Amino acid sequence: MAIRMPRIVSSKKVPKGYFAVYVGENQKRFVIPVSFLNQTLFQDLLGKSEEEF
Numbered sequence: 001m002a003i004r005m006p007r008i009v010s011s012k013k014v015p016k017g018y019f020a021v022y023v024g025e026n027q028k029r030f031v032i033p034v035s036f037l038n039q040t041l042f043q044d045l046l047g048k049s050e051e052e053f
Contacts, residue, residue, distance in 0.1 A: 014020045014031060021030045036042045 017034050018031050019034060021032055022028065023030060
């Protein structure tokens, strides 16, 4: 499931309550709500990505 927020993702600034994550060789930018940090599944995903990269 993806959340599309074109104005937020294309902006250079990160709105309050969000953080930017850059992924892959092309450094694709994703803007993630800070509230996701409390989600167990999101924490697991971050842990797996840390182990791999």
